Amino acid sequence: MNARAILTIARYTLLEALRNRLVWLLLLMALGAVGVSGFLNELALTESRQLQAALLGAVLRLAAVFLIATFVVTSMLREAHDHGLQMLMALPMSRAVYLFGKLAGFGALALLPALLFGALGLFFAPPAQAALWAVSLLCECWIVAAFALLCSLTLNQVLPALAAAFSFYLLARVIGALQLLGHGASGSHSAGQQALNTGIDALALLLPHLDRFTRGDWLVYHDGGVADLAGIAAQTAIYVALLAAAALFDLYRKPV
């Protein structure tokens, strides 16, 4: 595979993000989150640092995912609508090179929020826990970026692609809770309930369990460990590979 072409595409994808003032946006979001969580910290009667760490972590995680997904969708679809994709497909390189280049670019881009927001985590947690939180955020952003890329290729429209990406993210974050609720529901063992539980269990097999990623507990109670990191790394590798394969499947079938 043409590694040089992949790196070139990744570099230009990253350059596009930087020219879109994404760094400023990230800084602005970080400042806003620090300001709001600092204000809430002042309201707390006790556990003020834990409160600030938990709320800051949650807001920054959502901000990172929102920015990455939005950028991936708008960048991919702008390129497609400007016929940039057609031009690239006409070059003597395989479609896989284009896709891996894009994925590498978006992956590199996700380093920015992970490093910046992870550095803020250092104010609340020991370095190892803040690093675990940052690496986990990076993995979460990679999965979301890969899914947003797949949606852009498949749906070809900004709004449906964004809606699908955010729905996927929400579902992946609540799927663990949905399973617990389904199996914990007492009383009702009707056929409908069982069918619903089976459906949820099937969905749980297909989705990454993002509720195990970037946990506020690590910043608040400092209880993250190597096992958490290993689980997250394995899940990310598997799921990004799955999404990349699905995106390739779609891209090779595109009549470009």
Place this chain on the structure above:
Amino acid sequence: MASTLKPISAVPRAVLAALALALLLQVLWQAAGPAPRARPQDLPPAPSQAALRLAALGDPVALSKGLMLYVQAHDDQAGVSIAWRDMDYARVAAWLQRVLELDPRGQYPLLAASQVYGAVGDPARARLMLDFVYARFEEDPDRRWPWLAHAALVAKHRLHDLPLARRYARAIRLRATGPQVPAWARELEVFILEDMNELDAARQLIGGLLAGGQITDPHELKFLAERLEQLDATHKP
């Protein structure tokens, strides 16, 4: 980007006039409206645990902290302050329970129950909060004993309900047995028994503490032995 913009004179006058008119209308509309009036709103019923689990998006600790601030801010809403005695304490307890379920390691709801809402002048409401602390203490005694100790003091000094205070102190002695629980917390029951004038029970309890090997600190052993001697002295005819 600004250098590529055309001068303002390029904008048709009608557009400028429409912009100014719309802005003026907006300001007039708001100025003519009634001044905002603070209306106290009741604390809504606490959501179900299932709903909160879903709303947490996999991060229950963050939601727990946010909800705690929401509950805490309820008695001081924008422009109006609600007295604790006017609040629905059953709802407050339900909210605190939800907050604690989301983050069982958090201490905030227990502090709020024992030291904030428990300070209400209405004894019935205060008892509701103390009962909440007692019920939640049972789930994690070694971590939650400070709030029950405070509840025992509230029961003793504010509610003047020594049997209730003894019940809480007894629970601490029997259930909070971890190494980090200080001896004074386990001995709280002794002082309450003395206040209840149940000197025999107090003597027995000190004797039990001394014999049971729970207390190892020499200063504490000496203190309890002296206390036992004092009780013996007062008990003699």
